Amino acid sequence: MSGYFHSDLNLITFEQVGEYEYPTTDFPNKPQVFFIGCRRCGGSGHHDFDGSSSVCYLCGDSWDARLGREIGDRAAAEKHFASRSRALALRLAKKEAERQAYLAERDVAWEALKEAEPEVFNLLHEAATADQWSSGSRFIDSICGQLWSLGERPYSQKQIDAVKQIMEAKKVAEAEAEAHPVVEGRQEISGEILSAKLKETDFGMALKIVVKDARGFRVYGTMQRQIADALCVDDGDDGWLEGAKGREVKFTATVKVSDDDKAFGFFSRPVKGEVIR
Numbered sequence: 001m002s003g004y005f006h007s008d009l010n011l012i013t014f015e016q017v018g019e020y021e022y023p024t025t026d027f028p029n030k031p032q033v034f035f036i037g038c039r040r041c042g043g044s045g046h047h048d049f050d051g052s053s054s055v056c057y058l059c060g061d062s063w064d065a066r067l068g069r070e071i072g073d074r075a076a077a078e079k080h081f082a083s084r085s086r087a088l089a090l091r092l093a094k095k096e097a098e099r100q101a102y103l104a105e106r107d108v109a110w111e112a113l114k115e116a117e118p119e120v121f122n123l124l125h126e127a128a129t130a131d132q133w134s135s136g137s138r139f140i141d142s143i144c145g146q147l148w149s150l151g152e153r154p155y156s157q158k159q160i161d162a163v164k165q166i167m168e169a170k171k172v173a174e175a176e177a178e179a180h181p182v183v184e185g186r187q188e189i190s191g192e193i194l195s196a197k198l199k200e201t202d203f204g205m206a207l208k209i210v211v212k213d214a215r216g217f218r219v220y221g222t223m224q225r226q227i228a229d230a231l232c233v234d235d236g237d238d239g240w241l242e243g244a245k246g247r248e249v250k251f252t253a254t255v256k257v258s259d260d261d262k263a264f265g266f267f268s269r270p271v272k273g274e275v276i277r
Contacts, residue, residue: 032073032074033070033071033072033073034070034071034072034073034074034076034077034080035067035068035069035070035071036068036069036070036071036080037066037067037068038056038058038059038065038066038067038068039058039068040056040057040058040059041056041058041059041066043059043066043067043068044056044066045059045060045061045062045066046061102151102152105151105152106148106149106150106151107151108151109150109151109154110147110150113150113155117160117164119164119167120160120163120164120167123140123163123167124140124143124144124147124163125144125147127140127141127144128144128145128147128148137166139162139163139166140163140166143155143159143163173261173263176216176263177261177262177263177264178262179216180215180216180217180263181217181257181262181263182217182219182255182257182258182262182263182264182265183215183217183255184255184256184257184265185254185255186252186253186254186255187252187253187254187255188250188251188252189211189213189219189250189251189252189253189255189267189270190213190214190248190249190250190276191211191212191213191214191248191249191250192211192212192246192247192248193209193210193211193244193245193246193247193248193249194209194210194211194212194218194245195209195210195245196208196209196210196223196244196245206222207222207223207228208220208221208222208223209221209222209223209244211249211267216263217263217264217265218263218264218265219253219255219264219265219266219267220264220265220266220267221253221266221267221268221270222268222270223244223270223273224249224251224253224270224271224272224273225273226251226272226273226274227249227251227273227274227275230273230274230275231243231244231247231275247275247276247277248275248276248277249273249274249275249276250273250274250276251270251271251272251273251274252270252271252272253267253268253269253270253271254267254268254269255267256268
């Protein structure tokens with residue numbers, strides 16, 4: 001251990017905290033007195049050595065608190081150390097046995113889940129072992145860690161069913177993306193407004209909409225001014241934004257596909273807006 005300890009006993013003496021019970025030059029035959037040391041810092045007075053901010057909160061770098069309980073001479077210290085070593089070995093062996101039993105129980109639960117729901121297990125295991133939990137589903141990210149304690153906390157059937165629903169929805173979305181990929185570039189967008197909301201930006205409040213184009217893909221961007229003016233007149237000042245959902249519009253804009261979804265894109269610089277229905 002650290003230099004504050006006798007390496008053979010892991011105990012501390014007066015000399016090591018800067019105090020001398022027996023000046024060694026005057027009393028060369030006096031036995032050293034050993035102490036157990038502060039249980040947090042071991043007698044160093046610091047949890048690391050970066051200055052005053054590292055002072056041990058338990059002993060406060062006070063020499064008598066750093067010493068802790070007195071053990072006695074070297075013979076008593078050796079007896080104490082041997083007893084403590086045996087006790088430590090027993091505790092470590094018990095902890096290791098408990099750990100192995102815990103892992104064995106978890107492995108049994110893993111195998112049962114693999115056999116019953118292999119796709120569910122693979123998805124959760126992939127999410128749990130990733131560097132960062134980013135499966136694309138906050139629900140998956142919230143329960144994948146439970147996999148490590150599956151022996152004690154098995155998944156409920158509701159959780160399994162929810163994961164399967166998410167997997168099915170993902171497959172549908174992937175099929176939709178393959179069938180209706182976003183077309184990039186400057187073009188006319190014509191379709192239904194799926195959602196509309198106000199969003200605060202660096203340039204103030206902006207009206208953001210998601211439009212499903214007649215070709216099947218969806219695009220997100222700022223509502224074109226002429227469309228906003230027309231909808232406000234049609235539906236009035238109160239609740240017109242909520243009423244924008246379901247309206248059919250068309251406008252010209254530049255579209256860029258999303259990095260995460262081939263069937264989703266972002267439009268910019270919209271012009272020539274018109275409310276169709």
